[in-house]
Amino acid sequence: MSALNFLAPRPFSHPETWEGIEYKWKFLVFRPAYFQHEGYVLAAVALYLVLFFVGKSLNEKKASSWFTAHKSLLEANFSKPASGGLIQDGYSDFFAFSSGRRNVASLHAIFTLRPRHDPFQLIMQTGYAAFDLQYRPLDDLQLDFLLPASIPADFVWALVHKDELRGIKKGRWDLTFTRTTENPALPGYLSVMSEYADITENMFKLPAGQALLKVLEDPAIKPYFRSLSITDQPRDRPSTVAEFEDRQKHVILSLVAPPASSASVDEPLVKAVFALIDQLSRVALRPETKNKLRTVRADVSKEIKKEEAEKLAEESNVEDKKAAKRRAEEERIARLPAAEQQKILERERKRSFKKAQSRVTGRK
Known part of the structure; x- marks a missing residue:
């Protein structure tokens, strides 16, 4: 047993006199000097809780401010605008679902904000960003427009911010169908990803396409625009032919969620996307382009x-x-x-x- 004596706590020595601060109440005595380490722990817990609630409220404010700023636009376009209101999933994810519009089956507005409620995750994101220069933690906002099957958008086409080009194909299987090119009609910070040049020419011929380009030239839009894609393919590679054949058509606007003070800055861009969707039925591709698109999809179907x-x-x-x-x-x-x-x-x-x-x- 003597070998284990070092594990035994030292006996408490009650001093005859105490010159430090103490609080007495009947037979209870509290001397803060005995609880210094506990005080540090409580202070750390209090700081974490303060940061948690501040970060949580910042995320809620950012999402709700955008939703409020665009509520009238959603009400003007949908018979069921944001049914159920803004839905929160955790402390950094928010959703809004709208339906009931010509040429749009539904719209999912999806916020994936930085985990401001968790300082440890923020530190990890910041540290990884310093290690990997291609990693950019952002407040992501995606507007996913599901198109009816009647819209003839059987192709993949996108406008992409050049800062997004390195990583966008890793997360979007549908964009692997495209080739990346420059186009003189685009602002300098954008590139076009298209299966064939004929698709790009037709998109830019549309009045709504020309209006979209003017909106994208606005310097106020540039910090928040990430990509705009029109696709008839899923984001993730399907594992079965049935999944591949059962594909849906989407228009996906990917943005950096603006701060609460500038929540309406992207409203002209969203309006331009609505107008572009309404004119997609006017895209007149050449017969050889349509045949090439069908051939590509037939080849992918055979491969799967x-x-x-x-x-x-x-x-x-x-x-x-x-x-x-x-x-x-x-x-x-x-x-x-x-x-x-x-x-x-x-x-x-x-x-x-x-x-x-x-x-x-x-x-x-």
């Missing part, structure tokens, strides 16, 4: 179908190997003496009983 068949064959091979292993084991047991077979059967019975018991306990 081939991968799907290979995956099914691999799974079938695994099952065949398991079945062959079971048969070999059964044949081995069949060649054993009866006593040995009885022992093996008893072990299997006990193992099955234990599994059944664990499943019943898990349900409880």
